[in-house]
Amino acid sequence: MQDTVLIVEDEPDAVDLLRYNLERADFDVLVAMTGDRGLAVARESRPDIVILDLMLPGMDGHEVCRAMKGDTGTEAIPVIMLTARSEPGQRVKGLEIGADDYVTKPFSPRELVLRVRAVLRRHRTMPRSEIVSFDGLTLDRTKFEARLDGERIELTATEFKLMCVFVERRGRTLTRETLLRDVWGYQTSTLDTRTVDTHVRRLRDKLGTCSARLETVRGEGYRFAAEASP
Amino acid sequence: MQDTVLIVEDEPDAVDLLRYNLERADFDVLVAMTGDRGLAVARESRPDIVILDLMLPGMDGHEVCRAMKGDTGTEAIPVIMLTARSEPGQRVKGLEIGADDYVTKPFSPRELVLRVRAVLRRHRTMPRSEIVSFDGLTLDRTKFEARLDGERIELTATEFKLMCVFVERRGRTLTRETLLRDVWGYQTSTLDTRTVDTHVRRLRDKLGTCSARLETVRGEGYRFAAEASP
DNA sequence: CCGCAATGTGACAAAGCCGTCACATTCGCA
DNA sequence: TGCGAATGTGACGGCTTTGTCACATTGCGG
Numbered sequence: 001m002q003d004t005v006l007i008v009e010d011e012p013d014a015v016d017l018l019r020y021n022l023e024r025a026d027f028d029v030l031v032a033m034t035g036d037r038g039l040a041v042a043r044e045s046r047p048d049i050v051i052l053d054l055m056l057p058g059m060d061g062h063e064v065c066r067a068m069k070g071d072t073g074t075e076a077i078p079v080i081m082l083t084a085r086s087e088p089g090q091r092v093k094g095l096e097i098g099a100d101d102y103v104t105k106p107f108s109p110r111e112l113v114l115r116v117r118a119v120l121r122r123h124r125t126m127p128r129s130e131i132v133s134f135d136g137l138t139l140d141r142t143k144f145e146a147r148l149d150g151e152r153i154e155l156t157a158t159e160f161k162l163m164c165v166f167v168e169r170r171g172r173t174l175t176r177e178t179l180l181r182d183v184w185g186y187q188t189s190t191l192d193t194r195t196v197d198t199h200v201r202r203l204r205d206k207l208g209t210c211s212a213r214l215e216t217v218r219g220e221g222y223r224f225a226a227e228a229s230p
Numbered sequence: 231m232q233d234t235v236l237i238v239e240d241e242p243d244a245v246d247l248l249r250y251n252l253e254r255a256d257f258d259v260l261v262a263m264t265g266d267r268g269l270a271v272a273r274e275s276r277p278d279i280v281i282l283d284l285m286l287p288g289m290d291g292h293e294v295c296r297a298m299k300g301d302t303g304t305e306a307i308p309v310i311m312l313t314a315r316s317e318p319g320q321r322v323k324g325l326e327i328g329a330d331d332y333v334t335k336p337f338s339p340r341e342l343v344l345r346v347r348a349v350l351r352r353h354r355t356m357p358r359s360e361i362v363s364f365d366g367l368t369l370d371r372t373k374f375e376a377r378l379d380g381e382r383i384e385l386t387a388t389e390f391k392l393m394c395v396f397v398e399r400r401g402r403t404l405t406r407e408t409l410l411r412d413v414w415g416y417q418t419s420t421l422d423t424r425t426v427d428t429h430v431r432r433l434r435d436k437l438g439t440c441s442a443r444l445e446t447v448r449g450e451g452y453r454f455a456a457e458a459s460p
Numbered sequence: 461c462c463g464c465a466a467t468g469t470g471a472c473a474a475a476g477c478c479g480t481c482a483c484a485t486t487c488g489c490a
Numbered sequence: 491t492g493c494g495a496a497t498g499t500g501a502c503g504g505c506t507t508t509g510t511c512a513c514a515t516t517g518c519g520g
Contacts, residue, residue, distance in 0.1 A: 101331075141371050143415075144391060156507060157387040161374060185373070195509055197467065202508095218466065218517065386477060425479055427497065432478095448487065448496065 003120060004028040006047035008038030008064060009082065010056055014105075018051065021109035022116070035059030039067050042074050049120055051112075053082045078119045082107075132167060137210060139167055148210055158183065159203050166214065171226030173217045196222075233350060234258040236277035238268030238294060239312065240286055244335075248281065251339035252346070265289030269297055272304050279350055281342075283312045308349045312337075362397060367440060369397055378440055388413065389433050396444065401456030403447045426452075 005027045009015050012033075019029045030047055032038035035056040042050055042064075050068070054061035061081060068074040081102040100119050103112055132139045138147040144160055146153040155163060161183045165174065176196040180186045184195070200222055204211040213225045235257045237248050242263075249259045260277055262268035265286040272280055272294075280298070284291035291311060298304040308330040330349050333342055362369045368377040374390055376383040385393060391413050395404065406426045410416045414425070430452055434441035443455045 142394075144387065157374065158508075164372070193509080194467090194511085198469095198509070201468070216467070388478075423479080424481085424497090428479070428499095431498070446497070 003048040004030060004045065005116060006030040006032065006038065006041055006045070006050045008032045008035065008050060008056065008061070009053040010034065011053075014053070014082075017109060018112070021113055025113045025116075027116070035061065035064045039064050042068055042077060043071065046074070047077060049116060050077055050079045051082065051116070052079050055084070080112075080115060080119060137167070139164060148208065153206050155203070155206060158199060159206065162199055162203055166222070166224035170224040173220050173223040175221040179221070232256055232258045233278040234260060234275065235346060236260045236262065236268065236271055236275070236280045238262045238265065238280060238286065238291070239283040240264065241283075244283075244312075247339065248342070251343055255343045255346075257346070265291065265294045269294050272298055272307060273301065276304070277307060279346060280307055280309045281312065281346070282309055285314070310342075310345060310349060367397070369394060378438065383436050385433070385436060388429060389436065392429055392433055396452070396454035400454040403450050403453040405451040409451070 005022050007015060007018050007022075007029060009018065009031075010033050015031055015033070019031065022029050030041055030045060032041045036059050038050070038052065038056075039059065041047070052061045052064055056064070059067075065079050065081065068077060068079065078100040080100060082105060083102050084105050101115055103115055136149040138145075139160075140146075141164070144157075146155050146160060146163060162179065165179065165182055174182075176193075179196050180193070200214065204214055207214065215223045215225055217223050235252050237245060237252075237259060239245050239248065239261075240263050245261055245263070249261065252259050260271055260275060262271045266289050268280070268282065268286075269289065271277075282291045282294055286294070289297075295309050295311065298307060298309065310330060311332040312335055313332050314335050331345060333345055366379040368375075369390075370376070371394070374387075376385050376390060376393060392409070395409065395412055404412075406423075409426050410423070430444065434444055437444065445453045445455055447453050
């Protein structure tokens with residue numbers, strides 16, 4: 001049972017070097033030599049991690065990373081960017097886009113393998129207690145438990161999922177279609193269902209003083225406010 | 231509400247530069263100029279992140295990092311290591327010890343601030359996908375989803391919780407009392423209930439080929455085997 | 461101001477979940 | 491080998507969850 005690394009890199013020599021070292025370190029290796037192809041492979045194959053060169057023909061590394069992070073299916077895949085030493089500005093830009101790490105060319109293969117392992121380890125370890133806590137609200141995924149100012153809120157499975165999605169993406173408006181896909185797992189949504197509305201209502205009922213924070217964005221969907229209102 | 235950065239660095243010029251830029255970026259800054267002092271401050275003050283130079287008088291950066299990661303109170307504090315360009319081997323060593331990132335001197339202050347932010351964001355953001363995966367079994371806490379060899383297993387909320395507890399503690403026998411406490415949240419257990427047995431049965435029914443792995447330990451409880459049986 | 465679309469609210473009923481019971485089977489010990 | 495405790499299995503029914511409907515209310519644009 002091996003982890004899969006996707007290499008997105010246009011220089012054949014660099015590809016061979018990377019592939020050799022990663023395979024020797026017991027990774028399965030996929031390769032794409034253009035950004036477009038890399039993105040397609042990432043979407044199809046869901047590798048465990050992507051090593052992404054910045055300088056690519058066509059769609060460049062930044063664009064690939066941005067597209068991956070903006071796509072539900074691939075946003076969770078960690079990305080290590082390869083940059084040339086003469087591109088200090090590009091490193092900053094990569095971090096801003098959401099890359100998980102970067103490695104400067106030329107690099108030692110050993111260092112890269114260690115980087116891959118470190119990023120995967122970070123990404124994969126199940127935290128003992130998966131708690132998000134802010135503004136008096138606490139969500140504990142290990143215990144499937146929500147609390148408001150220390151008092152436990154009894155949520156059903158669906159309500160808890162809905163709450164988690166809202167909290168993760170607080171400040172962003174989520175359409176009903178998005179919620180149906182991400183909370184209910186529907187692939188094709190029935191656009192005239194009121195299911196989401198009903199569950200939002202129930203969630204609001206249970207949130208008490210916090211319910212005003214679950215805002216309606218008319219014509220678009222719902223949003224959990226990023227900041228507590230004054 | 232500002233994050234606290236601890237700088238452990240012996241060069242006064244570097245300290246001033248770091249402090250200035252971090253304070254301008256709205257961080258609270260603590261400073262220690264030796265490794266020993268840095269470790270003591272980390273233990274007392276529990277900063278949000280530590281920027282740690284490798285070359286320090288007395289206890290060096292590696293030793294400080296190792297001590298932090300080996301101490302329950304400070305192991306969760308992310309560490310960014312500062313290395314000189316002439317020390318490529320030290321970078322690998324830092325990563326092996328458990329440093330979260332490193333920055334090579336000389337560095338742009340802007341890049342360092344972005345690095346601090348990126349590491350804190352990673353450290354603090356609820357992971358997008360909280361997945362445990364082994365032996366063909368995948369538990370995704372973000373989606374409340376279990377899969378066996380890629381096929382989705384439909385588990386109820388209770389079954390999923392039970393499965394998570396078994397998987398987290400695989401190899402260990404869990405008494406019925408423990409499971410009632412940890413899965414059901416009972417404070418005082420009714421010792422003659424068959425609730426756990428029933429749910430284990432249901433979980434086994436759904437696990438198919440994997441069910442043999444959920445073993446009965448007669449007179450004690452249940453155990454999810456650590457290794458797949460041959 | 462009016463009309464219409466969007467959203468909130470009260471309520472219903474089907475389906476599912478859960479804990480329990482009764483009986484069957486297995487295991488371990490004398 | 492026999493017995494009793496421990497565990498497995500089939501089934502039941504009460505309660506909860508869920509999605510839907512009908513009507514009420516709100517917000518926005520003409």
